Amino acid sequence: xxxxxxxxxxxxxxxxxxxxxxxxxxxxxxxxxxxxxxxxxxxxxxxxxxxxxxxxxxxxxxxxxxxxxxxxxxxxxxxxxxxxxxxxxxxxxxxxxxxxxxxxxxxxxxxxxxxxxxxxxxxxxxxxxxxxxxxxxxxxxxxxxxxxxxxxxxxxxxxxxxxxxxxxxxxxxxxxx
Numbered sequence: 625x626x627x628x629x630x631x632x633x634x635x636x637x638x639x640x641x642x643x644x645x646x647x648x649x650x651x652x653x654x655x656x657x658x659x660x661x662x663x664x665x666x667x668x669x670x671x672x673x674x675x676x677x678x679x680x681x682x683x684x685x686x687x688x689x690x691x692x693x694x695x696x697x698x699x700x701x702x703x704x705x706x707x708x709x710x711x712x713x714x715x716x717x718x719x720x721x722x723x724x725x726x727x728x729x730x731x732x733x734x735x736x737x738x739x740x741x742x743x744x745x746x747x748x749x750x751x752x753x754x755x756x757x758x759x760x761x762x763x764x765x766x767x768x769x770x771x772x773x774x775x776x777x778x779x780x781x782x783x784x785x786x787x788x789x790x791x792x793x794x795x796x797x798x799x800x801x
Contacts, residue, residue, distance in 0.1 A: 676795065677720050680704045681711040681738065682727040682757070687780075691725065691757070694784050700791075707731055708738025715742070715749055723753040723794050728760060728769065736772040743773035753794040757782055 678700050682688050688704040695702045703719070705711050707730040715721055724742065726735035733741075739754050756769050759780040769777050776790055 676722045677701045677703065678723055678725060678791075679711050679714055679721055680725045681706070681708055681730065681735065682725075683707060683730040684727070687727070687757075691782065691787075694787070698788065708733030708735055708741070711738050712741055715745075721749065721752060723755065723791065725755050725757055726774075728756055728758040728765065735774075736768055739769075739772040739774050755790065755794070 676699075678695055680688060680692055680695070680702055682691070682704075683706050688706075692702045692704045703714050705714065708726065709732045711724060711726065712733070724738075726738055728735040735756055735758070739756075742752060742754065743750055753776075754774045756774045756777040757780060758765070758769075758777065761777060761779050766777060775794070778787065778790065
């Protein structure tokens with residue numbers, strides 16, 4: 625008996641302590657598309673270094689330091705901010721952004737409102753990958769994240785290897801667009 629694709633996808637993300645919230649979530653990286661995208665990004669950058677830009681929004685300084693340093697040590701460019709409003713400001717400044725990691729409970733603008741704001745944009749950034757990082761994975765909260773437009777929810781504490789597999793799958797999907 626063959627397992628339906630939706631169940632395979634759920635099992636894959638469960639192994640990563642992640643929950644797919646939209647059809648944009650992908651269970652495996654398309655390395656061919658990712659390779660072409662990397663080559664085009666490098667060519668557009670004069671053959672220099674590839675910079676994947678991640679916006680990390682979390683009001684907890686320790687979380688920003690730990691997750692941010694993990695990402696930076698792996699070669700990603702990270703802009704760490706304290707709330708969703710600051711995350712939107714980075715996007716409005718015209719910087720290249722590849723994906724967002726957003727805490728859900730933050731002051732000023734929480735992750736849910738930030739996700740809604742990004743999804744409502746009239747530009748290409750409306751389709752950026754949005755990954756929720758939260759300790760609240762209750763059914764009510766998951767429904768709210770799905771409604772707000774998140775692609776994936778990862779439960780805190782986040783394991784580095786799981787985070788990178790989710791990010792790689794997300795960048796692969798973006799490369800295929």
